[in-house]
Amino acid sequence: MAAYILKHHGRMTTMKLQKLCYYSQGWSLAWDGVPLFDDEIQAWANGPVVYALFKEHRGKFTVEDWPRGNVDHLTQDQRETIDAVIEAYGALTGQQLSDKTHRERPWREARGTTPVGEASQAVVDLDTMQEYFGGLDELS
Numbered sequence: 001m002a003a004y005i006l007k008h009h010g011r012m013t014t015m016k017l018q019k020l021c022y023y024s025q026g027w028s029l030a031w032d033g034v035p036l037f038d039d040e041i042q043a044w045a046n047g048p049v050v051y052a053l054f055k056e057h058r059g060k061f062t063v064e065d066w067p068r069g070n071v072d073h074l075t076q077d078q079r080e081t082i083d084a085v086i087e088a089y090g091a092l093t094g095q096q097l098s099d100k101t102h103r104e105r106p107w108r109e110a111r112g113t114t115p116v117g118e119a120s121q122a123v124v125d126l127d128t129m130q131e132y133f134g135g136l137d138e139l140s
Contacts, residue, residue, distance in 0.1 A: 015094030
């Protein structure tokens, strides 16, 4: 999925890539009832992070392409979901996307009582994501 996002959106910060992957997962759960990927999403201080993705881009501020993954393996439904996410959120910065996630239930519930700015490896629950994104009228 990261390869597809970068192929269709171009160079971006790693924070923005993380958040676009998060939103793609959320909307896939809402629209198709299935996750786009199996890796867990953790509720870090700066918003949701796919740790498996982080391990691959650690130490980089921006990424331009993704050597892993095959965009040809995505289904039409998956591509349409990612395209809709890029269309809705692609103009926002990584920080704007991070701030947005901080106002949303999935990240907030995963963080629980963890103080603002403190590290956390709490997992964002997929059922919570599906319920939250499924309850929204449209991408916003």
